[in-house]
Amino acid sequence: MTGPRLKFCGLTDPADVPAAVLAGAAYIGFVFYAPSPRSVPLADAALMAASVPAGICKVALTVDASDADLDAILDAVPIDMLQLHGRESPDRVARLRHRYGLPVMKAVGIADEGDLPLLAEYGRVADQLLVDARPPRGALPGGNGLRFDWRLIAGRRWPVPWMLAGGLHAGNVAQAMRLTGARQLDVSSGIETAPGVKDAAMMRNFADAARAFDAVPSLD
Numbered sequence: 001m002t003g004p005r006l007k008f009c010g011l012t013d014p015a016d017v018p019a020a021v022l023a024g025a026a027y028i029g030f031v032f033y034a035p036s037p038r039s040v041p042l043a044d045a046a047l048m049a050a051s052v053p054a055g056i057c058k059v060a061l062t063v064d065a066s067d068a069d070l071d072a073i074l075d076a077v078p079i080d081m082l083q084l085h086g087r088e089s090p091d092r093v094a095r096l097r098h099r100y101g102l103p104v105m106k107a108v109g110i111a112d113e114g115d116l117p118l119l120a121e122y123g124r125v126a127d128q129l130l131v132d133a134r135p136p137r138g139a140l141p142g143g144n145g146l147r148f149d150w151r152l153i154a155g156r157r158w159p160v161p162w163m164l165a166g167g168l169h170a171g172n173v174a175q176a177m178r179l180t181g182a183r184q185l186d187v188s189s190g191i192e193t194a195p196g197v198k199d200a201a202m203m204r205n206f207a208d209a210a211r212a213f214d215a216v217p218s219l220d
């Protein structure tokens with residue numbers, strides 16, 4: 001079995017890229033959503049993306065972005081995958097895959113059982129699912145450092161690859177992997193000292209904790 005695949009989301013500083021690479025990130029996410037403290041100007045994202053080694057997936061996170069906004073992002077920044085983190089419909093997901101010819105990961109917010117059917121629905125049109133915590137009213141659509149009840153998805157599988165997100169950090173990632181079976185993990189707040197300020201040691205600790213879980217034989 002290959003090790004866990006990690007996505008470090010919301011990099012804002014050029015120095016975050018080598019730190020993420022050193023920690024072994026498989027995906028690096030850039031946030032293109034003005035209200036977020038992790039939002040990066042196109043020119044900055046372009047510079048950072050250019051320094052990402054081949055083989056690491058560069059993800060553009062957007063929230064209900066228009067075609068014009070997406071055109072501008074993709075014209076300026078070499079992106080490998082779109083992450084849709086708003087209320088994009090399944091039709092919109094399918095249309096964007098077709099329009100840009102890029103894989104699309106759809107974020108789905110989970111708070112209770114009633115949210116689970118959405119995963120099956122988007123699993124029919126997206127290339128990947130991001131299984132995140134449903135944000136509280138008035139909060140940002142993601143990146144809130146909040147987890148959901150992981151037991152809700154224990155043992156569940158979808159027809160496409162998926163990532164677990166929401167409130168993960170070095171101290172709980174092993175438990176999250178054990179309960180959910182997640183093999184891909186997305187983290188933002190859990191590798192920050194303040195919103196939008198990533199920390200190299202926290203990235204390393206997170207990666208070490210995820211890999212250490214993998215190294216421990218299961219007692220089940």
Ligand SMILES: O=C(O)c1ccccc1NCC(=O)[C@H](O)[C@H](O)COP(=O)(O)O
Pocket residue numbers: 009010029031033036037038039061063085132140141142143144145146147165166167168186187188189190
């Ligand atoms: O990170 C943001 O600021 C953000 C803003 C708007 C929509 C989504 C956002 N982040 C989404 C992510 O991919 C996060 O990694 C994911 O929600 C988990 O965040 P966290 O709980 O902070 O680890």
